[in-house]
Each structure stands twice: as C-alpha cells, then as structure tokens.
Amino acid sequence: MTAWQRLRADRVAMAALAVVAAFVLMVALSAIGLVAADWEDEVGVSYAPPGFVGATETAAAPAQRQQALPDNPFDPLADDVRELRAQLAQRGEADAGLGRRATLPFGADKWGHDVLKKTIKGGETSIVVGLVAALVAVSLGSLFGALSGYCGGVVDDVFNWFYSVFTAIPSVLMILAVAAVLQHKGVLTIVLILGLTGWTGPYRLIRAEYLKHRTREYVLAADAIGASHWRRMFVHIFPNVSHVALVQISILVVGFIKAEVILSFLGFGVPVGTVSWGSMLNEAQNELLLGRWWQLAAVAGAMAVLVTAFSLFTDALRDALDPRVQS
Amino acid sequence: MLAFTVRRLGQMLPTMLGVVLLLFMLFNWVGGDPAYLLAGKMADADAIANIRRQLGVDQSYTVQLWIFVKQVATLDFGLSWATGEPVSELIATRLGPSLAVLAPLTVLETVIGVALALAVAFVRGSLTDRAVMLACTLGMSVSILVYIIVFQYGLAYRLGWFPVQGWGGWRYAVLPILIGLAVSLAPTLRLFRSFVLDEVGQDYVRTARAKGLSERRVMWVHVLRNAAIPILTHVMSNLPALFIGAFLLERFFGIPGIGREVILAVERSDFPVIKAITVYVAAATMVFNLLTDLLYQAVDPRVRLA
Numbered sequence: 001m002t003a004w005q006r007l008r009a010d011r012v013a014m015a016a017l018a019v020v021a022a023f024v025l026m027v028a029l030s031a032i033g034l035v036a037a038d039w040e041d042e043v044g045v046s047y048a049p050p051g052f053v054g055a056t057e058t059a060a061a062p063a064q065r066q067q068a069l070p071d072n073p074f075d076p077l078a079d080d081v082r083e084l085r086a087q088l089a090q091r092g093e094a095d096a097g098l099g100r101r102a103t104l105p106f107g108a109d110k111w112g113h114d115v116l117k118k119t120i121k122g123g124e125t126s127i128v129v130g131l132v133a134a135l136v137a138v139s140l141g142s143l144f145g146a147l148s149g150y151c152g153g154v155v156d157d158v159f160n161w162f163y164s165v166f167t168a169i170p171s172v173l174m175i176l177a178v179a180a181v182l183q184h185k186g187v188l189t190i191v192l193i194l195g196l197t198g199w200t201g202p203y204r205l206i207r208a209e210y211l212k213h214r215t216r217e218y219v220l221a222a223d224a225i226g227a228s229h230w231r232r233m234f235v236h237i238f239p240n241v242s243h244v245a246l247v248q249i250s251i252l253v254v255g256f257i258k259a260e261v262i263l264s265f266l267g268f269g270v271p272v273g274t275v276s277w278g279s280m281l282n283e284a285q286n287e288l289l290l291g292r293w294w295q296l297a298a299v300a301g302a303m304a305v306l307v308t309a310f311s312l313f314t315d316a317l318r319d320a321l322d323p324r325v326q327s
Numbered sequence: 328m329l330a331f332t333v334r335r336l337g338q339m340l341p342t343m344l345g346v347v348l349l350l351f352m353l354f355n356w357v358g359g360d361p362a363y364l365l366a367g368k369m370a371d372a373d374a375i376a377n378i379r380r381q382l383g384v385d386q387s388y389t390v391q392l393w394i395f396v397k398q399v400a401t402l403d404f405g406l407s408w409a410t411g412e413p414v415s416e417l418i419a420t421r422l423g424p425s426l427a428v429l430a431p432l433t434v435l436e437t438v439i440g441v442a443l444a445l446a447v448a449f450v451r452g453s454l455t456d457r458a459v460m461l462a463c464t465l466g467m468s469v470s471i472l473v474y475i476i477v478f479q480y481g482l483a484y485r486l487g488w489f490p491v492q493g494w495g496g497w498r499y500a501v502l503p504i505l506i507g508l509a510v511s512l513a514p515t516l517r518l519f520r521s522f523v524l525d526e527v528g529q530d531y532v533r534t535a536r537a538k539g540l541s542e543r544r545v546m547w548v549h550v551l552r553n554a555a556i557p558i559l560t561h562v563m564s565n566l567p568a569l570f571i572g573a574f575l576l577e578r579f580f581g582i583p584g585i586g587r588e589v590i591l592a593v594e595r596s597d598f599p600v601i602k603a604i605t606v607y608v609a610a611a612t613m614v615f616n617l618l619t620d621l622l623y624q625a626v627d628p629r630v631r632l633a
Contacts, residue, residue: 165345
C-alpha cells in the first residue's frame with residue numbers, strides 16, 4: 001500500500017484533511033477578495049451582540065446615550081464647537097437610526113465590524129503567516145541538512161556549530177530578541193522571524209536521513225553514471241527523504257500559527273490596521289471584562305477547530321509515511 | 328566522569344562564542360544605531376554624539392565586539408537603558424518570583440504527567456485511552472492566551488477565588504500555576520505516554536510478566552525505570568526554556584519575573600537586558616544538557632560516559 005492509500009483508508013485523517021482544506025479555501029477566497037473583503041464596513045452598532053442572544057437595551061435605544069455637553073461661556077471656540085456639533089447631530093441622525101444593525105450573526109466589535117468576517121480576515125493573516133513561515137523554515141532546514149549530511153567533514157562541522165548555537169537559545173527568546181531588533185512591523189517581518197529561527201528541527205532530521213542515504217547503492221549508482229553532487233543531493237536523494245520534510249511542515253504550521261497569535265497579541269506582530277487572530281484576542285481580552293464574549297469565542301473556536309484538524313492530520317500523515325508501520 | 332565533564336565544558340566554549348557573535352550581529356549590526364532610539368524624537372546632533380560615545384557605538388565593530396566579549400566574561404552587562412539599574416542586579420531580583428511559579432509547576436507537571444501516562448498505558452488501546460488522547464489533542468488546540476484570559480476572568484475576576492493580579496505571598500502564585508498545569512499537562516501526557524508505550528513492547532516486560540509479577544509492579548518499577556531516561560531528558564532540557572516560556576503568565580498576572588522582564592525589555596528596546604538574559608539562558612541550557620548526561624548514569628548503570 002502506498003502512503004496515500006493508507007491515508008485514504010484513515011477516516012479521521014480524511015475528515016481532518018477536509019476541515020483543513022476548507023480553511024485553506026476560505027483563506028484563498030478571502031485573499032482574492034471574494035469573501036470578507038468588506039469586513040471593515042461598520043455594519044452594526046458598537047458591540048452588537050450575536051443574533052442568537054438578542055439585542056441589548058442600550059443598542060435598541062442608542063439616542064439616549066448621547067447627552068449634550070453644556071456650552072462653556074469662556075471657550076473662545078464656543079461658536080465653532082456649536083456649529084460642529086450641529087453638523088454632527090445632523091449626520092448622526094442620518095446614520096444612527098438606519099444602516100447600523102442591532103444584532104449580527106456573531107456580533108460586532110467596538111467599531112461595529114462583523115466579527116464573523118473579521119475572524120475570516122484575521123484567519124487569512126494568521127494562516128498565511130504560518131504556512132509561509134513553515135515553508136521558509138523547512139526549506140532552510142532541508143538545504144542545510146542536505147549539505148551537512150551529504151558533504152560531511154568541515155561543512156558538517158560548521159553547520160553543526162550553527163545548530164548548537166541556535167538550539168542553545170530557546171526559540172521564544174530568539175523570536176523576541178529578533179522582534180526587538182527589527183523595529184519594522186509587518187507580515188513579512190513575522191514570516192522572516194519565525195522562518196529564520198525555526199529551521200533547527202527539520203535540519204536535524206534531514207541531516208540524519210542524508211547521512212543514512214548517501215552511502216546507499218542507488219546513490220553510488222548515480223555517481224557511477226556521472227550525476228553531479230547537486231543532482232545526487234536533490235534529484236536522487238531528496239525525493240526519498242521528502243516525507244520527513246512534509247511532516248515537519250505540517251508540525252511547524254501549527255506551531256507558527258500559535259506563535260504568530262502570541263506575537264501579534266503582544267504587539268510585536270502584525271502592524272496596526274492589519275487584523276490577525278492575535279490582534280483580535282488582544283481586543284477580546286478587554287471586551288470580556290465588559291461582558292462581550294463573542295469576539296473571543298469566535299477566534300478561540302476558529303483556531304481550535306483548525307489546530308485540532310491540523311494536528312490530527314499530522315499524526316495520521318506521520319503514521320502513513322512511517323515505513324515502520326508498513327508490516 | 329571528571330574527564331567527560333571537562334571535555335564537555337570545553338565543547339561549550341565554541342557554542343558560547345557563537346551565541347555571543349550571533350547576539351552581536353543582531354544587536355550591533357542588524358539593529359542599527361541605538362543612539363537614535365535612546366535620544367528620543369527631539370534629539371540634536373550633540374545629544375546623539377554623546378550617547379554614541381557613552382555606549383561605545385562610535386568605535387569600530389572590532390572594539391565593540393571586544394567590549395561585549397568582556398561584558399560576557401565578567402558577567403557585567405552595564406546599566407539598563409530603560410531604568411538605569413545594573414542589569415545583573417535587575418536579573419537577580421527577577422529570579423525569585425520566576426522560580427516561585429516555575430519550581431512547583433515543573434514538579435507537579437512531571438509527577439502528574441508520569442502518573443497519568445502510566446495509568447493510561449495500563450488501558451492502552453481502550454476507549455478510555457483514546458478518549459484521553461482526543462481530549463489532549465483538543466486541549467492543545469486552544470491557544471494559551473485563551474486559557475489565561477478565560478481563567479483569569481472566570482476564576483479570579485468573576486468568582487474571586489484568587490487575586491486577579493499582583494505579587495506578594497503564595498496566594499498570588501496559585502492561579503498562574505494552575506493555568507500553567509492546564510496548558511502543559513496535555514502535551515506532557517501525550518509525550519510521556521509515547522515514552523511508556525515504547526517500553527511496554529520490550530522483551531524484559533514479557534519476562535517480568537512471565538515471572539508472575541503483578542501488572543502494577545511491572546509498570547511502576549520495570550517500565551518506569553526505563554522510561555525515566557527520555558522523561559528526564561525532556562524535563563531537564565525544558566527547564567531553561569521554561570524561564571522564558573512562562574512570560575505570558577508573568578505578564579498577565581503582573582509577576583515580576585524573568586519572562587515579564589524580557590517582554591518589557593523588548594517593548595522599551597532595552598538591549599542590554601535582552602542580551603544579558605539571552606547569554607544567561609544559553610549558558611543555562613548548555614549546563615543543563617551536561618547535567619542531563621551526568622544524570623543518565625545515575626538512572627541507568629548501563630550508560631558509560633566517554
């Protein structure tokens with residue numbers, strides 16, 4: 001049985017794969033602007049509760065909250081202020097009553113954004129960061145591991161030294177140190193931080209595989225027909241060890257999504273104006289104190305479903321690709 | 328054993344040198360000129376030149392590197408840029424609160440993790456086993472942030488069972504430890520279970536059963552002693568990282584520990600503090616790896632250190 005057939009036979013794995021695929025599809029649709037492109041529209045009243053909870057009383061009577069401040073007779077700008085306030089009142093009446101909805105399917109945040117759309121948009125950022133950073137980390141780890149394991153000797157020593165330096169510093173500390181230095185915030189920055197610090201795990205495993213494979217007969221045969229070192233490394237050996245890289249990618253994606261959420265929560269991640277699950281949790285923390293739990297529930301739920309599905313799929317993938325269980 | 332220790336200590340030198348070089352490249356080269364950060368928005372050229380002279384960044388890179396190496400060698404990292412305290416003093420005062428949370432957390436996590444792993448391994452393959460493993464996967468899928476936010480809000484703020492925030496006395500440490508346990512128990516249990524299951528299939532287990540030993544004795548004495556090696560490695564090698572890993576707990580609960588200090592330092596661009604903590608943690612990681620190897624021999628007489 002091939003690995004794919006083994007995976008197909010695993011019903012849990014296929015269900016998990018379907019969930020992951022649904023998330024990826026949603027990210028793709030959101031990225032090309034078909035879904036949640038209008039998440040920044042202020043469609044509901046501030047903190048509009050979810051539809052299944054019902055509108056709150058303050059939301060039903062928004063006009064009562066606006067109390068006019070008394071005029072300050074000593075204010076030299078009093079006339080201008082009065083004029084501005086009159087304009088504001090006109091405009092306020094125009095959009096306070098109509099347009100803004102009292103409830104939304106899963107509630108609204110402080111500005112009246114639809115939480116459901118915001119979660120999709122935030123998921124786009126978090127999942128893309130996780131996927132790209134995992135690709136960067138595993139590519140780097142595979143390249144270093146291939147060079148190190150295949151060449152041996154001085155090259156191996158240098159890369160091993162590199163590896164021991166990077167593993168001496170805990171990855172959290174490494175990520176925070178890089179975040180402190182790179183003052184420039186942005187999605188690309190997080191991808192680089194995570195990718196450049198996460199290569200050590202894949203490196204160790206890929207290097208071990210290359211050490212095993214480089215003396216195998218098929219590699220010697222490739223040498224005999226005159227294949228170059230580069231060709232032997234990546235055309236002949238790599239397909240035989242690529243399952244290790246594949247499993248590493250899926251492990252790292254989950255880890256990096258979690259890491260991005262924490263970084264963005266602390267304010268070292270995505271820039272202001274970009275929404276991610278981490279920045280949403282940051283808002284949700286204060287909202288919970290006011291009893292507005294829906295943004296927290298939406299993010300926590302979406303993330304839990306994705307991470308559970310991804311972890312179950314990773315476990316199944318590892319089982320399917322592990323040659324030891326073939327017997 | 329002495330020869331082994333000396334040789335391993337010698338191997339640490341190049342790694343430490345690498346850590347120093349990496350930090351130097353990161354903070355002095357990639358990080359750019361810190362004088363502009365420190366001088367603030369309304370800086371004049373004089374003030375910037377003055378700060379540059381005080382920090383030594385007007386020197387050549389070789390001289391700057393030498394300054395940093397001397398700092399690492401003497402463990403004197405100068406003053407914090409944010410508060411003006413000596414960095415070594417700052418770290419020494421932050422160590423206590425961190426340990427007060429981490430020591431009980433590590434002990435409880437290991438003991439409960441081992442007990443549960445053995446208990447689950449008793450009934451391996453059964454519905455209970457699969458349900459526990461599924462619960463672990465579900466538990467691991469929720470972000471640690473959600474655990475902290477919900478527990479802090481629910482148990483401390485709404486129910487008032489614990490202080491919401493602050494430090495002083497053991498009462499303040501209880502909720503952080505409980506949350507730490509809730510977050511770390513699921514991955515620990517999964518890992519320890521796999522270590523135990525690796526041993527359960529071995530020949531010596533069959534022999535022990537054939538001798539007529541009770542399943543309990545087989546598990547708690549024979550299997551546990553062999554599974555202890557990977558468990559020990561895991562616990563020991565995780566200890567230095569834990570100092571930093573608890574930063575979210577320390578931040579949310581306002582515990583003045585090492586982890587919170589790192590976050591504060593990153594927020595304030597307090598480079599000396601970050602550099603010092605990184606050097607200390609890297610050194611601790613290497614020393615703990617050596618200790619782990621030495622402990623192997625105590626746990627398993629077959630291990631010969633050479």
